[in-house]
Amino acid sequence: MSTTLADARVVTPDGVHEGWLTIEDGRFTHIGRGRAPGAGVGLGGRYVVPGFVDIHTHGGAGASFPSGDQEQARRAAEFHARHGTTTIMASLVTASIGDLTRVTSALAELCEDGLLAGVHLEGPYIAPARRGAHDPGQLREPSPGELSGLLKAGRGHVRMVTIAPELPGALDTVRAAVGEGVIAALGHSDATYDQARAGIDAGCTVATHLYNALPPLHHRTPGPIAALLEDPRVTVELINDGLHAHPAMLRLAVAAAGADRTVLVTDAMAAAGMGDGTYRLGSMDVEVTGGAARLTEGGAIAGSTLTMDEAFRRAVQEVGLSLLEAAEMTSHTPARVLGISSHTGSIAVGNHADLVVLNEDLTLHQVMRRGVWLPTP
Template identity: 55%
Template sequence: MPSGRSTRTRLTGARVVTPGGVVEGGEVAFEGGVILPDRPPGAAEPADTAVLDLAGHWLVPGFVDLHVHGGGGASFSAGDAAEALRVVATHRAHGTTTLVASMVTGALDELAAQAGVLSELVEQGDLAGVHFEGPFIAENRCGAHDPALLRDPDPADVRKLVDAARGTARMLTLAPERSGGLDSVRLLRELGVLAAVGHTDASYEVTRRAIDAGASVATHLFNAMPPLAHRAPGPIAALLEDERVTVELINDGTHLHPSVLGLAFRSAGAGRVALITDAMGAAGMGDGAYPLGPLRVAVVDGVARIVDERTPPGTGAIAGSTLTLDRALRRSVTVDGLPVEDAVRALSGTPARLLGLADRVGSIEPGKDADLVVLDAGFTVVGVVRKGEWLAAP
């Protein structure tokens, strides 16, 4: 693959996934970090154009991850800019050209300090925003969050965290059944921050009220919430059925059964599904011991679980994932049988729309950023372009 930035680059021969479908033997040109309009038939091309034949490959838009905690042995919750950039570099190498930094539950002052560090990286263009996952979640559904640090979502505390992010907060996950939950959802809507329902014991009725108050995201649907029941449908039914809600799904083969993934896509449609990683520090690494906020995590056979002395080894709560979005794409298409267009939309277009970035990223269209991923026939990443610059291959 080429390296660095060329005056003009033209990619030819690939199967290009566009908003209108798959274009066989397609052509995409970019210059100055922006995708160019299609070349008119017979039009001359600048002599310095770098032409790359991608026959036998796929060309898709750069992935957009709404929900990622770490990777490359690093974590956003460390509150360290250099460590955060290591997370970013790890996921970029796997095709994620736009990502939101997620933080796990911590003390309010610690979360505020972490958000301050991450906000600078948002301002520099390295991140697309900050996501607070906790501490306003349910103890009974806390998963890999320290239950001792959980608290009710008092609107004053919610505002404190949003203010600490200095305009870069994009999403906050909460349990709407907790005291102050619905008022906090309304506040988040006023502040222009996505309110996400997750790690919750909310009933169907409370979840409906949260959506009406402004909640528009389901944090990793199905996980860390009551299962769907025929007399008590709980939050899953409410979140799936409402067209105002985008549902996150973790497709790593551990968090969801393939039939459940298919159910979600059929119920919500590809336009309301965002495939995420919820990745922790082990993403892009191997098995071993890793921190996740104040907790310890053991990764065995690629599955991350909390280390809890009260339970047998390997039986602790699942602690995020070790997923990267290229693996999510490969599994969605080759294992779950999703159409490539639907999987790519869930990885790029839908999360870009949710973040308000669809005018710049999320699809291969003229005028948008040249954020592109080249995959071989088996959907393995062989090249990544971000804003017109070729990055190191994974």
């Protein structure tokens, strides 16, 4: 079956143009400029951007990936899909090795089903001083052997692990992860500039939510943020919810690293799409007030209630980025990080028909995943 979407402003890797596109068997087959040949579904001049790829998400719609409950995982993934995230990786939080093994194995089944693009272990190998909303009683020193067991439970679907490079055993664990084809991310770290450089040299290629849970930039002690921004081998995550980082700091990151090395993520937890109240993130209680999620005890920021459509809109309207930059940071760059940019992350002939239709004010209109329209939120 063939579907043509006409009268659209299509955001492709080479720019934004008025035109049309055709979808057959769940893939883009034709992308044209101007008037579409023959009849088509008119979009009234709306924007069409590639489906969003979120590489850091803990849950949504009251459901949590760290719970290990497959029904909850499905509910969270479908919630984010309706907000434009057509590709999602499930992020876990620090827990016991037994719990992480169980949850990783359960989520690996959903990766095999195609619902999830992988599993991200955001702990337990992180610095106590920069733990954020992670359970301090479950933090551990990195261990290649222990990580190997978690990777085995994931059956090839653990795609990323966050490690603080200054911890004992960290650099060997980074090398072990990379040797198994897993992305090593530097984050939740109290590293010096030199320690961060050592982590990057060992194989860290992603910065877990840059600025957050890291020492701040300082002109005499630059710390890990400077090391991460300046190194062309590293892609940096940013949470663009107006709480985790000021728009000026997002502009700084993009100016330093470029849209091709910058990824917008939600870091969303179960409260995304829900009202204010008390929720759980792993073993920790979280209070959400005015959409801001903080630990009930201590008040540390505990993920977000962000969705990717909002992150995209903020990138253009508040940060001042172009549509092309925003699309790169929410789709193509994260797809490249995951190694799947050959079939998703951009509107290009042959790619999966994953797309988001946005109104003039960049609010969500419709979402298509693999050529199928999804229910609107």
